[in-house]
Amino acid sequence: MWSVFALLSALFAALTSILAKVGIEGVNSNLATAIRTAVVLVMAWGMVFLTDAQGGIGEISRKSWLFLILSGLATGASWLCYYRALQIGEASKVVPVDKLSVVITLALAFLFLHEKCTGKSLAGCALIAAGTLVMVL
Template structure:
């Protein structure tokens, strides 16, 4: 299965996270919600590792492993803050603001990773920013 199909699966699955987490955190503390939901993620990843017979230990000291560790820290900070924001604010405002990570990640891809910038991609990013501005307004 190609990256576009995986992207669509990710889109539809992740689209359920904010509304479900908003409902959950109305009565469950956000730190508990983070632990439980991310434990589900860890268990799923562990099951995939086992079923695909991939070695984790071999990669813990890989030259690129520090990127994994820093990404993990960024993920932890981002998810903790996102769940807290969902508990405190409306999904219709929090999610578009959080979703700007897509545009910022694209910019990092252009500026740091040397990915190609086209007029179409630039226009898409501008529309994304405009969409967040318009949809996240109160």
């Protein structure tokens, strides 16, 4: 089931890039990011209340709070940089560079989460990096 959600995530991420490129024309990229973030915030809390998950807030550990906050800060920084890059660059070049996050994520997962580093994952990283270079050069 995770693969269905992962594919839907990829589809929505692709739509995000195209819709954002059109939407930020003539709009400050930071303001555009704030508007997008407000919409995401409403959607996320809507899902929390729709699924009756709000009761779980009290059960979140300090460690989880810390890492969720740090993740939120990283997301915010990523979105601000992404929207600025998208505003001044071509989507067909910005998006592949942004997707180098896959390579960086795998490297960080190997280093910090001690996930298994396989020949297949290394080959995939190399192909993503090579594909990015081909697309932006």
